[in-house]
Amino acid sequence: MAALVEERTGLKTRWNQGTPEDAQVQQHLDALLGSDLTSDRAVEVALLNNPSLQGTYEELGVSQADMVQAGLLTNPSFSGSVGFPLSSEGVTESEFSIVQGFVDLFTLPLRKRVAKEQFIADTLRVAHEALATTAEVRQTFTEVQARQQLVALRREVVQAADAAADLSARQRAAGNVTELALATEQASLEQARLELAQDELALFEAREHLNRLMGLFGARVQWTLVEKLPEVPTIESSLEHLETLAIRQRLDIDAARKQASLLWNALELARSTRFFGRVEVGVHTHRDANGPRLFGPTLSLELPIFDQRQALIAKLEAQYRQGEDRLTELSVNARSEVRATRARLMTLRNMAERYQKVVLPLRTTIVDESQRQYNAMQIGLPALLLARREQVEAWRAYLETVRDYWMARADLERLVGGRLPTGPLPTGTPEAPTPTPSPEPTHEHHDH
Amino acid sequence: MNTTTTDDPQGAPEDTRSEEPRTGPDVPALTRRSLLARTGATLATGALLMHGRDARAQPAAPGAKQAHLPPGREGRDYRPVVVPNGAKLPWRDVGGVKVFHLVAQEVEHEFAPGLKATCWGYNGHVHGPTIEVVEGDRVRFYVTNKLPAHTTVHWHGVLLPSGMDGVGGLNQKAIAPGETYRYEFTVRQSGTCMYHSHHDEMTQMALGMVGMFIIHPRKPVGPRVDRDFAIMLHEWRIDPGARRPDPNEMTDFNILTMNAKAFPGTAPLVVRQGERVRIRFGNLSAMDHHPIHLHGFQFRITETDGGRIPDNAQWPETTVLVPTGSTRTIEFVADEPGDWAMHCHMTHHVMNQMGHDLPNMIGVKPDGLDAKVRPLLPGYMTMGQTGMGDMGGMHHMPVPANSIPMVGGKGPYDDITMGGMFTLLKVRAKLDGEGDPGWYTPPPGTQAQLAQADELRRDGIDV
Numbered sequence: 001m002a003a004l005v006e007e008r009t010g011l012k013t014r015w016n017q018g019t020p021e022d023a024q025v026q027q028h029l030d031a032l033l034g035s036d037l038t039s040d041r042a043v044e045v046a047l048l049n050n051p052s053l054q055g056t057y058e059e060l061g062v063s064q065a066d067m068v069q070a071g072l073l074t075n076p077s078f079s080g081s082v083g084f085p086l087s088s089e090g091v092t093e094s095e096f097s098i099v100q101g102f103v104d105l106f107t108l109p110l111r112k113r114v115a116k117e118q119f120i121a122d123t124l125r126v127a128h129e130a131l132a133t134t135a136e137v138r139q140t141f142t143e144v145q146a147r148q149q150l151v152a153l154r155r156e157v158v159q160a161a162d163a164a165a166d167l168s169a170r171q172r173a174a175g176n177v178t179e180l181a182l183a184t185e186q187a188s189l190e191q192a193r194l195e196l197a198q199d200e201l202a203l204f205e206a207r208e209h210l211n212r213l214m215g216l217f218g219a220r221v222q223w224t225l226v227e228k229l230p231e232v233p234t235i236e237s238s239l240e241h242l243e244t245l246a247i248r249q250r251l252d253i254d255a256a257r258k259q260a261s262l263l264w265n266a267l268e269l270a271r272s273t274r275f276f277g278r279v280e281v282g283v284h285t286h287r288d289a290n291g292p293r294l295f296g297p298t299l300s301l302e303l304p305i306f307d308q309r310q311a312l313i314a315k316l317e318a319q320y321r322q323g324e325d326r327l328t329e330l331s332v333n334a335r336s337e338v339r340a341t342r343a344r345l346m347t348l349r350n351m352a353e354r355y356q357k358v359v360l361p362l363r364t365t366i367v368d369e370s371q372r373q374y375n376a377m378q379i380g381l382p383a384l385l386l387a388r389r390e391q392v393e394a395w396r397a398y399l400e401t402v403r404d405y406w407m408a409r410a411d412l413e414r415l416v417g418g419r420l421p422t423g424p425l426p427t428g429t430p431e432a433p434t435p436t437p438s439p440e441p442t443h444e445h446h447d448h
Numbered sequence: 449m450n451t452t453t454t455d456d457p458q459g460a461p462e463d464t465r466s467e468e469p470r471t472g473p474d475v476p477a478l479t480r481r482s483l484l485a486r487t488g489a490t491l492a493t494g495a496l497l498m499h500g501r502d503a504r505a506q507p508a509a510p511g512a513k514q515a516h517l518p519p520g521r522e523g524r525d526y527r528p529v530v531v532p533n534g535a536k537l538p539w540r541d542v543g544g545v546k547v548f549h550l551v552a553q554e555v556e557h558e559f560a561p562g563l564k565a566t567c568w569g570y571n572g573h574v575h576g577p578t579i580e581v582v583e584g585d586r587v588r589f590y591v592t593n594k595l596p597a598h599t600t601v602h603w604h605g606v607l608l609p610s611g612m613d614g615v616g617g618l619n620q621k622a623i624a625p626g627e628t629y630r631y632e633f634t635v636r637q638s639g640t641c642m643y644h645s646h647h648d649e650m651t652q653m654a655l656g657m658v659g660m661f662i663i664h665p666r667k668p669v670g671p672r673v674d675r676d677f678a679i680m681l682h683e684w685r686i687d688p689g690a691r692r693p694d695p696n697e698m699t700d701f702n703i704l705t706m707n708a709k710a711f712p713g714t715a716p717l718v719v720r721q722g723e724r725v726r727i728r729f730g731n732l733s734a735m736d737h738h739p740i741h742l743h744g745f746q747f748r749i750t751e752t753d754g755g756r757i758p759d760n761a762q763w764p765e766t767t768v769l770v771p772t773g774s775t776r777t778i779e780f781v782a783d784e785p786g787d788w789a790m791h792c793h794m795t796h797h798v799m800n801q802m803g804h805d806l807p808n809m810i811g812v813k814p815d816g817l818d819a820k821v822r823p824l825l826p827g828y829m830t831m832g833q834t835g836m837g838d839m840g841g842m843h844h845m846p847v848p849a850n851s852i853p854m855v856g857g858k859g860p861y862d863d864i865t866m867g868g869m870f871t872l873l874k875v876r877a878k879l880d881g882e883g884d885p886g887w888y889t890p891p892p893g894t895q896a897q898l899a900q901a902d903e904l905r906r907d908g909i910d911v
Contacts, residue, residue, distance in 0.1 A: 156824060163821045167807070174811035369689070371827050375845040376688050377836065377854055378803035381821070381828075388824050 124255035135414035146403035250417035260323035520582020526664035560713030576659030598622035602646035616647030654695035689848030704868035712857025800867035860887035
């Protein structure tokens with residue numbers, strides 16, 4: 001399972017079973033959280049430390065026990081009887097036998113196979129869980145990244161509102177504006193502050209969501225995250241490729257496939273043994289009173305006259321068909337979900353590109369030209385600040401779009417059951433929320 | 449060129465006789481119009497006697513009496529006007545008729561260094577070149593329309609037959625793009641008139657389709673003037689950074705011009721000390737009258753667009769209100785040398801491209817505000833807390849591409865904190881040619897100076 005997860009995510013996971021190695025894992029966790037968190041690191045921490053995931057791993061333990069159980073013969077049964085005479089001339093009579101279920105010997109390999117398949121199916125399901133957790137961690141990480149940047153931008157909005165209110169107060173002090181004008185600006189500032197508070201809360205909540213996913217508490221929640229949202233990658237995988245990928249490598253589909261085949265095997269098992277009743281063979285010793293000791297084999301044969309396991313077989317047949325249906329359903333849904341999510345991904349990427357190539361440059365132009373109009377005393381500071389504020393809002397919308405893109409991408413990765421082939425991903429941190437509104441780009445402060 | 453000669457009945461020798469019946473019984477016997485008509489006829493007769501050979505050389509329409517004078521000539525019959533920053537419409541004498549050709553077209557015009565716009569004008573000029581004729585002239589105007597819209601030309605204030613009045617739809621069909629119309633009439637008055645489009649006036653006049661139409665008397669009236677200036681007043685809306693006047697503007701004009709130039713783009717009026725100066729103002733602004741104030745002199749308003757004001761009805765003035773759609777002519781003797789401001793006294797009319805929705809910053813204490821705003825807007829600097837006076841020196845800050853500062857042209861001592869409808873009258877004892885003589889240097893003791901402490905003490909001034 002760990003190998004499977006590693007293959008699909010490139011990251012290690014481990015089922016902590018209370019061994020000395022667990023301590024090493026804890027050290028590793030601290031190392032991971034010691035420096036700035038990245039998406040991969042967050043996933044790794046979650047895979048190692050998410051309590052719910054660990055709980056799921058325990059299910060594997062249970063399944064493995066089942067498999068061991070299946071590999072064992074049923075225990076032989078020992079029976080003995082002693083007869084005491086009720087009259088004085090009688091002698092004590094005893095009888096012992098060991099009986100071993102015989103059919104087990106024939107069905108053992110088949111049963112082992114069924115159990116093994118069950119185990120594999122469970123493994124796949126658990127690995128699928130791990131991948132789902134991975135996707136959720138990536139999404140939440142993206143959310144935290146975005147929220148941090150959105151808060152930084154919201155602080156700029158507050159700054160702009162603050163400057164406008166400040167100007168209004170100064171104008172009021174000079175006797176140039178009414179109480180109404182001042183109160184309006186101040187109300188606008190307060191509104192901006194309240195919105196900042198909401199944004200800060202959203203950031204806090206996103207961080208806590210990530211903490212839950214990473215299973216962190218105590219001092220470990222102090223992790224930092226400086227990496228900015230990456231830009232959207234330059235290329236996307238084709239739809240056909242993604243659908244094929246989903247059908248081929250999605251673990252839950254694989255699990256369903258295994259489940260169906262398992263049911264088929266179980267059905268085969270039931271069918272092949274339908275005319276066997278319980279067959280028991282054993283040895284038997286008997287000593288009659290005053291008689292010689294007798295020893296011989298016993299055979300007890302159940303005659304499958306009334307119960308030929310029709311009910312069991314019918315049930316298994318139904319379950320098998322159910323399994324097939326489930327597999328079909330999963331595949332159809334998987335393809336559809338892949339298509340829908342890819343459409344979402346493409347729309348978001350187009351939007352992000354539109355923002356980046358058209359809207360944000362336009363907003364920059366608007367701020368630059370507003371600054372020029374201000375310099376020529378065509379507009380005042382409030383209009384200039386408004387232009388700046390609208391630029392910031394455009395950046396916020398852009399960031400939200402990029403965030404949603406990465407979320408959709410994590411979703412898509414979950415839906416195709418593994419990492420998407422990445423094109424030439426821009427590796428460096430993009431200068432997303434750093435609008436340069438004037439000819440002197442020296443006062444960049446939105447890089448926090 | 450598509451020359452259409454329609455409306456021929458009006459093109460034929462129209463003369464004063466056709467006017468005569470209209471001064472009939474229901475009209476006062478001696479209206480100004482009939483008086484002028486008769487004067488014209490009398491003059492014409494006189495001219496025929498005096499210049500018999502010239503007159504005979506010109507073919508008269510058969511059976512029609514020659515009702516106009518031979519073309520009045522520059523230098524002989526009149527002293528030409530000076531049009532600062534402007535041009536004049538050339539003419540040719542064709543059979544005793546002054547023939548002009550006006551071409552209505554799109555024109556790239558510079559209002560002041562740094563501000564150009566695509567306007568509509570005539571013959572490559574905004575405003576149209578000044579037409580200069582003489583009372584008694586027979587004039588023929590070919591008007592070619594090279595605009596994308598229909599147009600007409602109305603001869604504003606000129607007395608003429610109704611069919612020549614140029615109101616689109618009323619007196620004629622509007623001139624379609626590509627067409628050429630002919631206007632022809634005899635000039636029977638003298639004074640300052642104008643011409644402009646009279647089709648979709650709001651658009652076409654707002655885009656610049658106006659001009660001056662100067663009519664000199666055949667014989668000088670009143671004291672002879674040495675300098676005769678013609679100035680057309682106009683107003684525009686051109687957003688800083690835009691490249692075309694906005695004809696939809698109704699109140700918030702931001703380019704106020706004299707002969708389509710805003711200060712510091714206006715050329716000075718140069719005269720020699722002691723000369724008698726006439727300045728003719730015409731106003732075809734969309735919505736505003738302009739009280740033009742001249743420093744340094746008292747003048748008299750000698751003409752309105754109705755004609756000459758009798759001497760005993762003139763009184764001394766320093767400001768002449770030129771209503772829109774009107775002309776006013778002032779005269780004075782430039783006896784005091786110097787550089788004298790002449791400007792519209794509406795203070796927003798001596799501003800260039802001013803933003804009128806600015807917050808009131810007067811008296812605002814900006815300390816700390818710059819520091820607050822600069823993280824957001826690195827180029828920010830608080831302005832206006834002491835007014836607009838510093839705007840002239842703001843050139844180091846980036847401003848919209850096609851725009852001029854609100855105020856400011858270089859003066860000899862500092863920036864002149866005015867713009868728009870502002871120019872200078874430069875009076876000098878000696879002149880070298882017609883050009884700008886440079887800045888005036890006041891003789892010692894005739895200029896305001898920084899007061900010295902001992903003077904203040906001497907005069908009991910406690911500061």
